Amino acid sequence: MAISVLSEVEFGEDLPAFKPDTSLETGAKFAKLVGWDGPRFTDHEAAKEEGLAGAMIPGILSQGYLIAMIHNWAPPAEIIKVDTVFRAAVMADDSHTITGVVTDIDEENATVEIDLTVTNEKGETRVFGTANVRLPK
Amino acid sequence: MILDLHTHSIKSDDGRAKVENYCQWIRSKDVPIDGFVLTEHRQHDFESDYSALAEKHGLVILKGSEVETEYGHVLVFGVTEALTQAFDFSRIDLQLEMVIETCEAHGAVAAPCHPGRPRVGMFAHTEELGIPKGVKIVEIYNGGSRDNEDQIAIDNAEELGYLGIGGSDSHIVSHIGRCATEFSEDIRSMDDLVGALQAGEFKAVTFKH
Numbered sequence: 363m364a365i366s367v368l369s370e371v372e373f374g375e376d377l378p379a380f381k382p383d384t385s386l387e388t389g390a391k392f393a394k395l396v397g398w399d400g401p402r403f404t405d406h407e408a409a410k411e412e413g414l415a416g417a418m419i420p421g422i423l424s425q426g427y428l429i430a431m432i433h434n435w436a437p438p439a440e441i442i443k444v445d446t447v448f449r450a451a452v453m454a455d456d457s458h459t460i461t462g463v464v465t466d467i468d469e470e471n472a473t474v475e476i477d478l479t480v481t482n483e484k485g486e487t488r489v490f491g492t493a494n495v496r497l498p499k
Numbered sequence: 500m501i502l503d504l505h506t507h508s509i510k511s512d513d514g515r516a517k518v519e520n521y522c523q524w525i526r527s528k529d530v531p532i533d534g535f536v537l538t539e540h541r542q543h544d545f546e547s548d549y550s551a552l553a554e555k556h557g558l559v560i561l562k563g564s565e566v567e568t569e570y571g572h573v574l575v576f577g578v579t580e581a582l583t584q585a586f587d588f589s590r591i592d593l594q595l596e597m598v599i600e601t602c603e604a605h606g607a608v609a610a611p612c613h614p615g616r617p618r619v620g621m622f623a624h625t626e627e628l629g630i631p632k633g634v635k636i637v638e639i640y641n642g643g644s645r646d647n648e649d650q651i652a653i654d655n656a657e658e659l660g661y662l663g664i665g666g667s668d669s670h671i672v673s674h675i676g677r678c679a680t681e682f683s684e685d686i687r688s689m690d691d692l693v694g695a696l697q698a699g700e701f702k703a704v705t706f707k708h
Contacts, residue, residue: 374527447513447670450645465520465672475520477673485707486645490671492515 505666
């Protein structure tokens with residue numbers, strides 16, 4: 363059930379997990395659209411020649427996916443801040459899962475803090491962070 | 500008694516967790532730990548008093564530090580004002596052997612953390628720099644490990660006769676307690692913790708799944 367108001371949110375509540383499209387094709391298309399048309403986002407072999415493990419998904423696309431997950435859970439949510447730490451690259455063509463969980467509720471200001479984690483198929487945390495969102499009271 | 504020996508709060512530059520929310524999380528999710536040690540990066544937090552929170556939630560909350568050396572990152576337990584004056588916790592180029600020796604002289608314990616990690620882990624540097632003197636304990640379970648980093652830590656610790664501790668290395672609330680350290684005795688203070696570490700009465704545990 364989608365969240366519409368703050369009172370529906372519970373501490374420790376899991377947001378529905380989100381499977382982002384981390385295909386090379388989508389990552390490369392996004393990179394070109396935003397002017398980051400470098401091989402590290404568009405070509406696995408060329409990325410390896412740069413010393414990387416393969417092509418990566420642009421970080422701002424990953425952040426967009428985080429926000430999409432929040433809006434899937436709570437469509438009226440106003441995103442105040444998304445604060446991420448990239449521990450490792452989100453690799454193109456690897457399957458990833460984004461999870462979120464409510465870790466703080468500020469009833470006075472009608473805001474919620476959400477822990478965000480991007481993990482790969484091996485369960486490794488690639489990206490973690492927090493989001494602060496405002497919800498209607 | 501189980502303590503998470505490696506956690507970060509918003510006091511660390513990359514920490515995003517409030518200590519109160521750690522406590523709420525542990526209790527609401529039945530995380531199987533009895534407390535945790537805040538090991539903020541390159542500093543020691545003398546000011547914060549978490550005793551009321553600890554009492555409210557029935558948890559042990561202690562404070563250590565995580566410092567940086569040429570061999571990578573190192574947890575320090577038993578930090579005193581005198582120890583923070585003996586070397587500069589804010590530096591990123593401390594010498595590991597000096598850190599260990601100085602900690603011992605001040606009754607503290609230093610333990611390299613995530614030693615299997617590239618760049619910031621001790622075993623990434625031993626081939627080039629040699630085996631450092633004085634290491635007795637390393638973190639063998641780290642909640643943020645990727646690939647085979649924990650296994651590298653376990654294998655090398657076994658080969659070199661090091662004891663192993665565990666910690667989540669949590670930077671956000673929901674990651675606390677992924678790894679921890681089990682003690683046979685009750686730990687209520689930093690003195691208790693340092694004593695148990697010096698006595699070798701502990702084992703690393705992991706709850707990662």
